[in-house]
Amino acid sequence: MSKDNQQFTDLLIPRTIDGIIGQDVIKRKLRGYITSKNMPHLVFYGQAGLGKTALSEALISEWLKGLNPTEKERCYLIIKASTQKERGIAVINEYERFCDLPSIGVPFKICVWEEADGLTSAAQKALKDLLSNPLHSKNVRSIFITNYINKLSPELRGSGGRCELMPFKKVQENVMLKWLLTSIIPALMNLKLINEESREKLIVNKAEVLVNIVKVSDGSPRAVLRKLQTYVQSGIISSTDEEYTLNPFEMISLALKGKIGESSRIADKLIYSDGVNIYSLLNDLRKIVQKEDIKELRNIYKGELLMYLKDLQSSIFLGVSDEMILSGLIGKCVVLGTMNNEDKLKHKEVS
Numbered sequence: 556m557s558k559d560n561q562q563f564t565d566l567l568i569p570r571t572i573d574g575i576i577g578q579d580v581i582k583r584k585l586r587g588y589i590t591s592k593n594m595p596h597l598v599f600y601g602q603a604g605l606g607k608t609a610l611s612e613a614l615i616s617e618w619l620k621g622l623n624p625t626e627k628e629r630c631y632l633i634i635k636a637s638t639q640k641e642r643g644i645a646v647i648n649e650y651e652r653f654c655d656l657p658s659i660g661v662p663f664k665i666c667v668w669e670e671a672d673g674l675t676s677a678a679q680k681a682l683k684d685l686l687s688n689p690l691h692s693k694n695v696r697s698i699f700i701t702n703y704i705n706k707l708s709p710e711l712r713g714s715g716g717r718c719e720l721m722p723f724k725k726v727q728e729n730v731m732l733k734w735l736l737t738s739i740i741p742a743l744m745n746l747k748l749i750n751e752e753s754r755e756k757l758i759v760n761k762a763e764v765l766v767n768i769v770k771v772s773d774g775s776p777r778a779v780l781r782k783l784q785t786y787v788q789s790g791i792i793s794s795t796d797e798e799y800t801l802n803p804f805e806m807i808s809l810a811l812k813g814k815i816g817e818s819s820r821i822a823d824k825l826i827y828s829d830g831v832n833i834y835s836l837l838n839d840l841r842k843i844v845q846k847e848d849i850k851e852l853r854n855i856y857k858g859e860l861l862m863y864l865k866d867l868q869s870s871i872f873l874g875v876s877d878e879m880i881l882s883g884l885i886g887k888c889v890v891l892g893t894m895n896n897e898d899k900l901k902h903k904e905v906s
């Protein structure tokens with residue numbers, strides 16, 4: 556995939572603890588653990604997009620600094636308890652096998668439990684028993700990650716004081732604004748993902764656009780990056796709560812260019828991985844298409860696309876599936892894109 560099609564959130568992953576914004580108390584404690592080479596089990600919890608996963612990865616990379624790649628491989632394990640395969644007792648066996656490997660070069664290996672609240676109760680119980688067994692905790696520390704602390708079993712949460720609770724907080728608006736201006740925009744310029752002209756647009760009038768993006772992002776740096784990307788690519792600031800891992804406009808744009816396969820892959824991801832609300836997705840797309848500065852389409856086809864998006868919204872209430880709706884949309888865009896190109900050709904022939 557060319558970097559133009561990639562998400563800002565994937566291109567701008569903070570690799571160090573200092574690269575994470577906000578969460579000052581947590582970062583201070585983690586730096587202390589690294590210096591003292593000692594660490595309790597941790598629970599990272601809080602709303603989506605605050606950097607829990609990114610910070611766990613930065614911590615691992617700083618904790619394992621100096622080890623060679625093979626040693627590193629042996630010293631951490633990431634378990635994502637949201638997938639069916641990794642929710643049950645089998646994963647506890649995998650964890651046990653990991654515990655049995657010697658830790659080389661570090662006092663503790665690290666196991667990250669992503670979406671830890673997704674573990675079955677049998678798995679949580681078995682895990683709690685392992686955590687209370689001093690032999691097992693000897694050379695492994697766990698980081699439990701969850702959005703909702705209450706969903707984590709009290710045994711794991713407390714583990715008799717064995718786990719340090721680390722609540723992730725919304726990031727303050729002024730901190731995010733400074734981050735955008737001093738770190739994100741220069742990085743995007745370096746990656747050639749924005750040019751001088753777009754940069755000017757972002758910072759004109761006391762950075763009005765950035766201020767607005769931050770305001771609708773509810774303290775989440777991930778939401779800020781996604782909304783910034785949507786703005787850079789399409790000129791709108793999406794205000795819905797919907798968070799897309801892939802830009803839905805890209806789906807339309809690829810279809811207009813006749814790239815059905817790539818466009819369908821985005822549609823599948825939006826429906827099956829992100830589980831988007833199809834009604835607000837169509838709303839966002841209508842807002843984007845309404846903007847004047849979309850290169851792909853002449854105005855008459857833009858009007859047709861807008862009407863089609865509205866029809867699709869009505870069809871939701873008739874029970875048409877999300878998949879059918881997005882396939883219809885992709886088909887329509889392919890046709891409109893072709894007609895648009897034919898018009899352009901004709902225009903060239905005439906002139």
Ligand SMILES: Nc1ncnc2c1ncn2[C@@H]1O[C@H](COP(=O)(O)OP(=O)(O)OP(=O)(O)O)[C@@H](O)[C@H]1O
Binds near residue numbers: 569576601609610
């Ligand atoms: N505090 C932060 N500082 C810098 N970048 C951040 C921060 N939080 C999020 N991001 C950006 O958003 C991306 C996604 O964040 P991350 O996956 O770590 O959030 P999360 O808290 O784990 O969310 P979820 O609860 O949905 O898993 C990061 O890769 C990074 O680009």
Ligand SMILES: [Mg+2]
Binds near residue numbers: 607608609700
């Ligand atoms: Mg995460």
